[in-house]
Amino acid sequence: MTPSNDKAILVRNLEKRFGSFVAVDRISFEVRKGEIFGFLGPNGSGKSTTIRMLCGILTPTAGEGYVAGHDIVSQPETVKQAIGYMSQRFSLYEDLTPYENIRFYLGVYNVSPDKWKERMAWVLELTRLKEVRNALTRTLPPGWRQRLALGCALLHAPEILFLDEPTSGVDPITRRHFWDFIRQLAGEGITIFITTHYMDEARYCEKIVMLNEGRIVAADSPENIIRTICPERPEATLDDAFVALMTGKKGKPS
Template sequence: MTVFRKWTGDSSMNRSTDKAIAVRNLEKRFGSFVAVDRISFAVQRGEIFGFLGPNGSGKSTTIRMLCGILKPTDGEGQVAGYDIITQPEAVKQTIGYMSQRFSLYEDLTPRENIRFYLGIYNVPAGSWKDRIDWVLDLTRLREVRNALTRSLPPGWRQRLALGCALLHSPEVLFLDEPTAGVDPITRRHFWDFIRRLAMEGITIFVTTHYMDEARYCENIVMLNEGRIVAADSPENIIQTACPGRPGATLDDAFVALMTRKSGKNS
């Protein structure tokens, strides 16, 4: 059995145990194109952390680096105490990941998908029955457990994907655009589900381009063209970016920040 050691390398980056995620000067280049431009931030254990920005801003590239899927060009980072560059396999064993594209097998039933991912995550066979029952109850899919996944509504398939990402009890859950393409009611129900998970101590890192969803997050980073333009609580970002505008929203704050960045007059 492979034993992974927690981050022990020398670094000036904060490695305190209250940090679920910490990155410094993280960069990803594809040839001459800079997708992520030396960003630094930290996520506390047990919080809901939002990563916001328009499509193409570098959100998905960052999350793939943090999940050990994509190797950074430069910089450093840790997730759940593991080095994302030298210990990517350890990172993968400690996290749950739900991609923005539905990644389960539509020609299998929810129960069959769950059993498949139990094997992928190397969950001991003796606990499979309990884990299957737990996920079916958590996602409220017990009554459709034997239906083909393709026949389920989009919001139900999302719940199944999220349940499969939780099968191995991850410390950190990465959600990449989890509500893209679904209706507002489904989005609200999905966020209720996410808040329940955070109350149980799971760290939630969610990327989204829906600014209204960020109000559910305790802290957020706003990204544009691979760079951080703001990092704070949603309320503080709004107050700083839109002083004297009591009705301002995160959309207003983001537009104001982008305008200042480009040097245009507001």
């Protein structure tokens, strides 16, 4: 398999075993450049293991994968420089200010010092945190801290942004604003790879892959997944399709 010019992520028969346990079972999928791509599944389905392989943190047991054109097996460090990652848990330093957090991560991502002033101003403007740049991060509302974390993940201008349940624990209004931000980034050509347990959020994705017990059980647009899994239920939602796929109860409600 060779990387494709129009694919941000290309995965073929990717597998990860831990002893006799198969966490990811020979999955294949692709993500177009500039796409908002949803990766869904219950806890323990293999989502986090897959993401860690795609981010160059875990080495696959078998299969192939390319992220931003780089081989996840032979070029993991190059992959890390091409991506941004935001975890579901707030990962910045709460005893530092937004300004200090941004300056710290500029160093972590090896951004050239001659670009620091420009990138810092860009992130503060993008996240609308200019007025609180010198406040302690722990004093900021949760949604503002999430914006800061996302801004820090973008400091090195990554081609692909991995977001692992980025809106977990924030209120509905903040979630809506966060998704406005995500769509803006995708509109600028950044590929978004996102996991979420909120099915209303997943409807914003152009394509979804659903994983269960390490295997792909659905891969399509949200609308097509609903129609395929719940064909006799015109009122069905993505929640209904998700539950049906995870429990093996498709079609009519029980």
